Amino acid sequence: MADLTIPERIPINLVVNGERRALEVVPWTTLLDALRDRLELTGTKKGCDHGQCGACTVLIDGRRVNSCLTLAVMKDGAEITTIEGLAKDGTLHPLQQAFIDHDAFQCGYCTPGQICSAAGLLAEGRARGADEIRELMSGNLCRCGAYPNIVAAIEQAMSRS
Amino acid sequence: MNAYVGTSTSRVDGRAKVTGAAKYAGEFAADGLLHGFVVEATIARGRIARLDTSEALKVKGVVDVLTHARRPPLADKDEAWKDEVAPEKGSPFRPLYDDRIKFNGQPIALVVAEDWETAKFAATRVRVEYEQEAFATDLESERDKAEKVDQPHKPRGDAAAALTRAAVRHEADYVLPSEHHNPMELFATTAVWDGSGGLTVYDKTQGVQNVQKFLCSVFGKKPDDIRVISPYVGGAFGSGLRPQHQVVLATLAALALKRSVRVVLTRQQMYGLGYRPMTIERVALGAKPDGTLDAIKHEAIAVTSRYEDFSRNDTGWAEQLYKSPNSNFSHKLVDLDVSTPCDMRAPGAATGVCALECAMDELAVALKLDPVELRLRCYSDRDQSEDLPYTSKQLRECYARGAEAFGWSRRNPAPRSMRDGKELVGWGMATGVWEALQMPVAVRIVLTANGHAEVSCAASDIGTGTYTIVAQVAADALGLPIENISVRLADSTLPQAPVEGGSWMAASSAHAVLGAAEEIRRELARLAKAMSGSPLADLDAANATLTDGMIASSEGRGAAVSIADVMRHSKLERIEKEKLNQFAEDKSHARNTHSAVFAEVKIDEELGIIRVTRIVNAVAAGRILNTKTGRSQIMGGVVWGIGMALHEETVMDHRFGRIMNANIAEYHIPVNADVHDIDVIFVDEPDDRINRLGIKGLGEIGIVGVPAAIANAVYHATGKRIRRFPITLDKLLE
Numbered sequence: 038m039a040d041l042t043i044p045e046r047i048p049i050n051l052v053v054n055g056e057r058r059a060l061e062v063v064p065w066t067t068l069l070d071a072l073r074d075r076l077e078l079t080g081t082k083k084g085c086d087h088g089q090c091g092a093c094t095v096l097i098d099g100r101r102v103n104s105c106l107t108l109a110v111m112k113d114g115a116e117i118t119t120i121e122g123l124a125k126d127g128t129l130h131p132l133q134q135a136f137i138d139h140d141a142f143q144c145g146y147c148t149p150g151q152i153c154s155a156a157g158l159l160a161e162g163r164a165r166g167a168d169e170i171r172e173l174m175s176g177n178l179c180r181c182g183a184y185p186n187i188v189a190a191i192e193q194a195m196s197r198s
Numbered sequence: 199m200n201a202y203v204g205t206s207t208s209r210v211d212g213r214a215k216v217t218g219a220a221k222y223a224g225e226f227a228a229d230g231l232l233h234g235f236v237v238e239a240t241i242a243r244g245r246i247a248r249l250d251t252s253e254a255l256k257v258k259g260v261v262d263v264l265t266h267a268r269r270p271p272l273a274d275k276d277e278a279w280k281d282e283v284a285p286e287k288g289s290p291f292r293p294l295y296d297d298r299i300k301f302n303g304q305p306i307a308l309v310v311a312e313d314w315e316t317a318k319f320a321a322t323r324v325r326v327e328y329e330q331e332a333f334a335t336d337l338e339s340e341r342d343k344a345e346k347v348d349q350p351h352k353p354r355g356d357a358a359a360a361l362t363r364a365a366v367r368h369e370a371d372y373v374l375p376s377e378h379h380n381p382m383e384l385f386a387t388t389a390v391w392d393g394s395g396g397l398t399v400y401d402k403t404q405g406v407q408n409v410q411k412f413l414c415s416v417f418g419k420k421p422d423d424i425r426v427i428s429p430y431v432g433g434a435f436g437s438g439l440r441p442q443h444q445v446v447l448a449t450l451a452a453l454a455l456k457r458s459v460r461v462v463l464t465r466q467q468m469y470g471l472g473y474r475p476m477t478i479e480r481v482a483l484g485a486k487p488d489g490t491l492d493a494i495k496h497e498a499i500a501v502t503s504r505y506e507d508f509s510r511n512d513t514g515w516a517e518q519l520y521k522s523p524n525s526n527f528s529h530k531l532v533d534l535d536v537s538t539p540c541d542m543r544a545p546g547a548a549t550g551v552c553a554l555e556c557a558m559d560e561l562a563v564a565l566k567l568d569p570v571e572l573r574l575r576c577y578s579d580r581d582q583s584e585d586l587p588y589t590s591k592q593l594r595e596c597y598a599r600g601a602e603a604f605g606w607s608r609r610n611p612a613p614r615s616m617r618d619g620k621e622l623v624g625w626g627m628a629t630g631v632w633e634a635l636q637m638p639v640a641v642r643i644v645l646t647a648n649g650h651a652e653v654s655c656a657a658s659d660i661g662t663g664t665y666t667i668v669a670q671v672a673a674d675a676l677g678l679p680i681e682n683i684s685v686r687l688a689d690s691t692l693p694q695a696p697v698e699g700g701s702w703m704a705a706s707s708a709h710a711v712l713g714a715a716e717e718i719r720r721e722l723a724r725l726a727k728a729m730s731g732s733p734l735a736d737l738d739a740a741n742a743t744l745t746d747g748m749i750a751s752s753e754g755r756g757a758a759v760s761i762a763d764v765m766r767h768s769k770l771e772r773i774e775k776e777k778l779n780q781f782a783e784d785k786s787h788a789r790n791t792h793s794a795v796f797a798e799v800k801i802d803e804e805l806g807i808i809r810v811t812r813i814v815n816a817v818a819a820g821r822i823l824n825t826k827t828g829r830s831q832i833m834g835g836v837v838w839g840i841g842m843a844l845h846e847e848t849v850m851d852h853r854f855g856r857i858m859n860a861n862i863a864e865y866h867i868p869v870n871a872d873v874h875d876i877d878v879i880f881v882d883e884p885d886d887r888i889n890r891l892g893i894k895g896l897g898e899i900g901i902v903g904v905p906a907a908i909a910n911a912v913y914h915a916t917g918k919r920i921r922r923f924p925i926t927l928d929k930l931l932e
Contacts, residue, residue, distance in 0.1 A: 043258050043316060065315055074314065079225035080218015082432070084382045085465040089863040092382055120218035129216065137212040140830045144661025145215030146382040146432025152216060175869040178862065180382050180433050181661050182837025183830060184873040 049113040053078065054122025062109045069093045069104040072119060080120040080149045084178070091177035094150035094157070095119050101157025103176075120149035123156065131197055132156055135190035143181035151177045155191045159198055167192065202670035202680055203891070206826035210685065211430070211665045220430045223402040224386030228458035231388070232261055234451050235317035236443070236467055237307035237324045239299045242855025243333035243535040246297040246306060250325040254309055257323060259316035262455060264308045264447075266294045270454045271418070278415040282408040283439045283541070283697055288506030291538065292416075293446045299328065300505055301537045302856045303470030308447045310459060333535035335855040337476050337501050338373075344499045344530035347507060350514040351583040355524030357482075360493035364484025368561045369495075372481065372553035373922040375847040376501065377474040379542055380862055383432020385471065386462040387448035397452055399426045401445045404438040405697030407656050410690035412441045413449055424449075426690040431660040435838075436541035438660065439697050442471055469860035472540025473848060475501040477512060479553030483561045484524075489575040491522035498550060502531045503538040510541070512550030517583040518631050518790055519554075519593075520576035535855055541699060543838055544898035547632055548905070552842070552923070555628035555906030560919065569627050569910065570597055570606065570794075581788035589787045590885035590892075592818035593629070596794035599879050600627075600816030604796035613917035621800040621809075624915025630793035630903030634820065634894035635702035639710040640693035640778040643672065643718050647765040647772070649747050651676055653714070654686040657695035657707050662897055663827035664703055670824060671708045671891075675715030677744035677761075693776055701791070701895030704823060708891055710779040715744075717775035722749050725768045726759050733757040781889060789888055791819040791899040795839075797907040801915045806927030809874070810840050810908055816879040820894035825880070828896050832878045835900020841868045842901070843908035844924050 046061035053076060060075050069086070072078045072095070081104060084092035088106040095104045096118040123130040132152050135141070142148040154177045164170045170188050179187065214220040239246075251263035262268075272295055273279060279290040293305045307324050311317035334340050361367060388400040403409045403426070410426040413419065431438060448461040463471075477500040484493035498512035513527035542548070562569040577594065580587055601607070609625045610616055616623035644652045653672045659665045665685045673680040686692060695707070723742035726734045726749050734742075734751065741752045750758035765773070798812040813836050822828040845866035849858045859865045885892040905923065912930070913919050920929050 043319070063315065065319075070314065073225070077227060078218070079221060082222075082382070083224075083384060083462075085862050087465065087861060087863070089465075089861060090382065120216075124217055129213070133216040136216050137208050140209065140826050142212075142215055142661075143663070143827075143830055143834060144382065144431060144433040145211070145220050146222065148215050149218045171871045171873070175871040178382065178867060178869060180380055180435070180867060181830075182834035182868070182873070184837065184868070184870045185833060185876050186830060187870065 047110050049110055051112060052116045054118060064108065064110055066109045067105050068107040068109045068112055071109040072104060078119050078121055082146055082149055084147065091154060092147050092150040094154045094177060096153055096157055099160055101154045120153060123152065132190065132194045135193040139186045139190040139193065141183050141186040141190040143183060147177060147179045151179065151187055159195060200674050202673045203823055207666060207670055207680065207824055209663060209666045209827060210669045222383050222430050222432050223400045223428060224384065224388060224460060224462045226388045226400045228388065228390040230457055232310050232312065232455065232457050232459045233314040233317045234308045234310045234447060234459055234461040235321045236305045236447065236463060237309065237321050238467060238470060239302060239304040239306050241299055241328045241330050242302040242335060244299050244328050244330040246299065246326060247329045248327040249307065251307065253323040253325065254320040257316060257320040259312040260320045261310045261312065263324065264294060264310065264451055264454060265306065266296050269294050269450055273416050273418065281412040281440050282405065285506045285508045290506060293443045294450065301503065301535060302854065305443050305447065308451055310451050310455065333855050335534050335536055335850055336852040337478065337532055337534065340532045340534065341478065341499060344532050346528055346530050347509045349528055350511045351517055351527050353526040354582065357493045357495045357524040357526035360524040361482055361484040361495065364492055365487045366485045366564050368557055368564055369482035370557060370560065370921055372479045372556055374477045374479065374549040374552060375923060376476040377542060377846045378469055378848050378865060379435040379437035380865065380867055381433030381435060381437060384462050384465060385442050385444050385468055387445040388460040389448040389452035390458045391452050391456055395423060397424050397449060399424060399445065399449060401426055401428055402431055402438055403428050403441065404434045404658050404660055404699055406658065406688050406690040407695065408697050409441045409445055416446065417449060417453060428658060428688040431658055434660045435543045436545065436699060437471055439541055439699050440472065465862055466860045469857045470537055472538060474542035475508065475539035477549050479512060479550060481553050481557040483557055485561055485565060489565050489567045489572050491520055491576050493524040494520065494522045495526045496554065497528045499530045499532060501534055501536065501539060503536055504533045506538040507531055508539045510546030512546045514583065515547060515551050515631050516554055518581050518788065519578060519629055521578040544632055544902050547898065547902045548842065551631060551902050552905045555903055556909050559626065559910040559913065568611065570601055573597065573629060584788065586786065586788045589789050589888040590820065590883050591790065591792060592881045592883040593792040595881045596792055596816040596818050599881055600794040600796050600814050603877055603879060604814040606796060613914055618800055620802065622803055622915040624799045624801065624911035626907050626910025626914050627794065627796045628903040628906035628910060630795055630899055632701060632791045632899040632902055634789040634791055634888060635700045636705045636781045636889060637696045637702050638778060638780045639695045639706040640776060641710040641714040642693045642774065642776040643714040645718055645773045647762055647770065649678060649762055650682045651678060652684050652686060653711060654692045655695050655707060655710065656688065656690060656692040657703055658688045658698040660698055662698065662703065662831065663824060664707060666827055667704055667823045668707055668711055671711045672715060675712055676718065677746055694778060701897040704895050705889055705893040708823060708893055709889055712890065713777035713779040714775050717777050718773055719744055721773050721775065722761060722764055726764045729764065729767045734759055787887060791894045793817045793899050793903055795903040795907040797911040799908060799911040799915055806930040808844055808912060808925065808927065812875045813904065814877045814879065815900065816881055817899055818881040818883040819896055819899055820883050820885045820888060821892040822880050823893060828880065829878045831896040832900035833876050836876050836904050837868050837873055838901045839904020840872060840908065842923065843905040847924050
């Protein structure tokens with residue numbers, strides 16, 4: 038019979054939204070669960086836990102990543118930006134404001150992932166028009182079907198950045 | 199008066215949603231919170247012969263494993279398990295009730311541990327042995343066992359005879375697969391134990407009071423023992439109408455262990471909840487050479503479970519749309535070893551109207567008539583089933599406005615006649631129809647002397663925009679800026695509301711707000727009159743108006759007085775009024791929303807790849823409370839229609855009675871790249887009969903007609919008629 042004991046916890050440090058956070062995690066804890074359950078940053082969403090929906094997208098060292106496919110222990114020392122870290126001093130990030138202006142969400146559950154993914158997309162500088170935005174944002178599902186408004190919001194933020 | 203109603207006000211909950219501050223059911227913290235993980239049955243029918251939890255219990259961090267043999271008491275009468283929207287006939291499913299297995303994926307145990315990963319790991323250590331029984335899960339092989347349920351509409355004339363003598367006839371089966379809602383949020387419940395037997399239950403639901411009453415009856419609790427809260431819901435689309443497994447399991451575990459417990463279903467486990475049932479729709483149309491109908495026959499055969507009869511009105515929509523002296527409708531069910539289906543966006547209409555509108559397109563081809571022209575020749579100004587006029591029906595205008603915006607007049611009717619480079623181009627259209635329902639809802643308004651109002655109601659906002667329209671209507675009715683209105687929803691202790699569904703919440707909640715605001719206005723008028731030396735001493739309460747924080751007479755007599763002054767003078771800090779709004783019953787008119795949908799597809803003929811490049815959806819749905827969120831509702835419906843036409847299908851392996859694509863990668867929903875131009879047109883439709891504000895609701899109408907318009911466009915592009923949905927590229931290449 039297999040060993041039924043849980044592996045030892047490993048200490049790690051994450052820099053989350055500019056703040057250094059020390060925690061101990063078992064090796065199988067995903068970055069997503071560490072953020073939601075351990076650091077109480079529930080803005081990052083779990084929609085599938087399989088990298089299929091994009092709701093858990095965060096920025097790691099500036100790149101957009103599915104946090105459900107990332108083990109927390111792999112990111113010791115990394116800089117992580119979640120949806121809670123985008124607004125500065127109460128002023129919304131241009132993407133957050135654009136999402137409100139264009140009604141780029143309904144239920145709001147995919148929204149943090151969409152916005153983090155869009156922030157990563159802008160940083161990549163690969164998208165030049167609507168067709169490319171659609172293609173490069175297709176890893177973030179929205180069941181409410183707000184896609185045209187999401188594209189419009191990203192175009193607004195792109196034109197102002 | 200209308201500073202906000204009818205405008206494009208941005209969502210009042212927008213900031214919470216874009217900053218991550220909005221909390222969903224599985225995100226509420228509690229001291230000593232435990233985590234439950236569900237173990238599911240892996241057979242379709244039979245009984246549990248042996249369930250061994252000993253290994254799971256040995257895992258460090260596991261607190262308990264609940265099973266049918268180890269759990270607190272559960273109600274044993276079916277009535278106790280029937281929630282507000284349970285099917286009339288049947289015995290609702292009871293998680294962990296006994297050893298019977300009714301469907302593959304049924305929850306059979308709940309592993310409860312100190313953290314989620316431990317519970318998940320330990321769940322793999324629960325050993326189950328079954329006694330399997332013969333089962334059936336395939337609608338098509340069991341089609342002959344279909345039994346008729348109550349007819350949706352009385353037959354008129356003799357449709358069979360009229361079909362026999364019809365000059366032009368079209369008859370075909372259209373097959374619509376089972377579909378799953380797949381809201382982005384996982385179904386979750388956090389049941390918070392208060393230390394003395396009471397529970398606060400944060401649940402993903404479309405109706406907190408429905409869940410609260412259900413839990414009280416299932417667990418034999420008093421109303422004060424359980425409070426259900428659901429401030430934000432990450433999509434539901436019908437899947438959250440009935441109380442779901444996780445809320446029973448979390449509550450069960452919290453009561454068993456006297457601790458707070460969270461249960462979150464996995465995406466895979468959510469395929470054991472309700473779904474849109476697979477339906478075979480047989481439509482027969484008989485027409486005269488001039489394009490008028492003489493006969494309509496529509497029969498639907500749908501899946502249900504063996505333990506409940508779930509059926510919706512698939513057939514009979516033609517009674518609202520197309521004149522025909524002879525009609526016959528029937529709905530049949532096949533009992534299978536699956537979980538009970540449930541409502542999914544525009545239940546019945548999304549599927550039934552899809553079949554009807556594909557059939558109408560085929561009839562237009564047979565008659566060599568333009569599809570829009572055929573619909574105009576058959577246009578019905580009355581609901582034929584009850585022979586009633588409509589409170590309003592601007593469908594003709596939908597056809598005209600939609601066709602114009604789309605450029606329909608430039609369509610070459612011949613299939614395969616239009617191209618764009620190497621892609622075939624197809625243009626198709628269809629009609630949509632849904633009901634304009636309204637329900638009793640109560641609202642409480644607390645107006646405070648600082649000019650702020652809190653508006654509260656138990657209704658849910660599942661992303662539909664209820665928070666926003668409630669704020670808009672209240673701001674207008676109270677004459678306050680919308681920033682001074684705060685809205686509280688989805689707490690079972692708030693004033694009465696039904697589940698949010700059927701497109702009824704906009705009209706129902708808006709009129710409840712008006713009713714409560716009316717009480718506030720009367721009270722303010724009474725107080726204003728009573729002020730010593732009041733400039734409004736002659737005020738007739740019925741003529742009092744509230745505008746810009748002032749109360750005045752609508753007749754212009756006397757000066758306006760600020761609401762703040764009235765309250766200060768009356769030594770009142772707050773005025774609280776609650777009112778239940780009930781709509782007068784009026785059976786003299788039919789109440790429906792309508793739409794005309796136009797679709798363009800482009801198809802790579804060699805690869806069979808289909809792109810929906812343009813959709814125009816012209817909707818007549820009474821007054822639109824918020825043009826921004828309203829447009830989003832219709833756009834979302836259109837995206838769902840694209841999914842229904844081209845992508846979505848729950849695929850079952852009938853050898854095991856198990857769903858094969860129970861995840862969100864192999865169950866295809868539209869992604870951003872699948873969606874192109876969507877043009878939403880709201881046709882003016884004043885309606886002073888349906889209700890005071892002329893509201894009809896938008897949640898369902900956006901999807902209805904869209905799959906048929908796309909299917910008809912695919913035919914126009916390729917000359918191939920695909921009657922089995924979704925229209926995937928393999929079917930085009932066959």
